[in-house]
Amino acid sequence: MMSLFPLARDATAAKRAPALPPPSGCWRLAWQRPGGGEASLLITRRSALANAGLLLALLVASGVYLALGSVHLAPRSLAAVLVGGGDPVARFMVIELRLPRLVAACLTGAAFAVAGCLMQTLARNRLATPGIIGIDNGATAFAVASVVGLGVSLAPPAMALAGAATAAAITFGLTAGGGSRGYRFIVAGIGVGAVFGAVTQLLLARVDMDTANAAYPWTVGTLNARPAGALLVLGAGLAVGLAMALQLSRALSLMRFSDAVAQGLGSRVGCRRWQVLAVSVLLTGLAVAVAGPVGMVGLIGPEIARSLSCPRGVPIVASALAGALVMVLADLLGRVLLAPIELPVGIVTAVVGGPWLLWILLRPHRSLA
Template identity: 70%
Template sequence: MFNGAMPAASPLRAPDGYWRLGDRDGTGLSLLIEKRSVGVNMLLAVALLLASVAYLSLGTTALDPRAVIQALAGQGDMMTVFMVQELRLPRLVAGCLTGGAFALAGILMQTLARNRLATPGIIGIDNGATAFAVASVVGMGVSLAPSAMALTGAVTAAVLTFGLATGSGTQGYRFIIAGIGVGAVFGAVTQLMLARVGIDTANAAYPWTVGSLNARSGGSVQLLGIGLAVGFVLAFGLARSLTILRFSEATARGLGVSVNARRFQILMLSVVLTALAVAVAGPVGMVGLIGPEIARALSTPRHVPVLAATLSGALVMVLADLLGRTMMAPIELPVGIITAIVGGPWLLWILMRPQRSRP
């Protein structure tokens, strides 16, 4: 006999592979968290932490990891404190920030173009930023700071690539070919500028052409830190749109995504992140390719792994710079050379097996 009482709502089960946080009966707000994503991000964070300790410990003068930890707190031998806090730690921070920015820009661009090769370096944005930054360093009639010039160059390269790819937008190989052409032109302009200045000026601008953390500027690093923090928050807010944009334009529009607006936002975010990273370290190639590939290999294909890509990029940059500092010590190899050596075979592998994963 019905007594007027409503049956109690049964708790909603979380889908397989997820945790549900918040209201479980379906009457309020709840949040689904993918278990594998949490595990992957924790694994990458621990790996980055261990790599950072190794980075601070190894070098021309090797330090005990326990002494490094004490030095970070300002304790222990004063020479050790100086080496850790004044010499190695600022460079480590620059490496983490630039690697994270390159990889975040890379996965955003790859998702936008639905192509694993569409990284800022390959489509010319790195070279555009580098050409303008070098113009500032060698004094080619400009007086803006390298960071401001790098941003101008990145925007210019992006506009040219997008304009030359008219008809295909950011999709397909026409966009990639246009970017390669734009990058080649800016690369030639950079070499021309270096050939027309004195040897001392060319040496000062050299790190901008290969990618090196030796040329970092304190102000540029701080600006990059702010930009990466803001950029990550914006990218995280665009996570749902990024996932949907991997499908066709008609599908994305049907699911309520403003495709043109989202593409513009993602493109501008990638350009700004790339420009800020180039302003610190120069055009460090392949990090925007390797970082996202590592993140996708570890993560599920349900979502775009924004955080995992950022952590992977930072890890790749730290390990590459550590290898460059120690492999032929006391001679130091620029980090851009190390990433090119590692990233070249990786790029060939992607070209030979493009069907293995999707952006």
């Protein structure tokens, strides 16, 4: 009988063999597991550098955002306020007025951009963002309905979530025969968005001026005087949505291929598609409940992230950072460009995002596959 000891010695030698070098363009992080054995993680250098660069740009933009406005603050005064000192006027301007608005800009921008990245990957098309396929308009219509008073007791965040889910369900239902990919899905979403947009205008036309003014932020997009409770709900929802999106990162990478290829590689395409849609609806509804329909961020943020990150993966973290950066810069521009007149952030992003959308349409390749 053949002895098993040589095989045991071979297995022991294989365990002690040095690890293979990481692929080109990657870093390998290895650590010992508590129960024994080694675990490792591959990090793409380009994506890591892109995330670091976007984070640094966001920090710089945040500092400029807090310093500029109707009252300009010197860097020394801003630093004194941030560490707990400074004069009362500067503290009021930064802590009470600008810092909550900056937090709202970062949270909503990240939520819109991550939702856009997920929807683009799901549909394999860069035009399939929540703003273009009608999810933003659905959330807006339901939020406005809760504000103008139609006998509905739910708060705007809950109504915005319901509206986003309704718009997504209608769009997917209309394209049940063609799936969630291709221009049929986008055209159906545009039609659904147009219907919900008309519903919003009808609701505003049938109420008094004061009520219409109260619902106005949910029609153009603004970050002025956002309620703290909505920000807390959005922050919690963004944390949950980011965690779920990162957990689905491998399935998202496989979704860029055909369904047959993804299933052959072990992905449950139908289940994963509904999970991605649920995360997109969650992030979009909560972001609209805070800032209104700032849809172009879901188009610009993922495009910036995709151009900077590794093309092999889905840039979820980079999209969140890029979306937050775009929202912060857009709101800063709206505050200082025509001061003391303030432009809503939704108008600024629409002016910037319109040419960007035309550029994407004129490019020869628009698929994410």
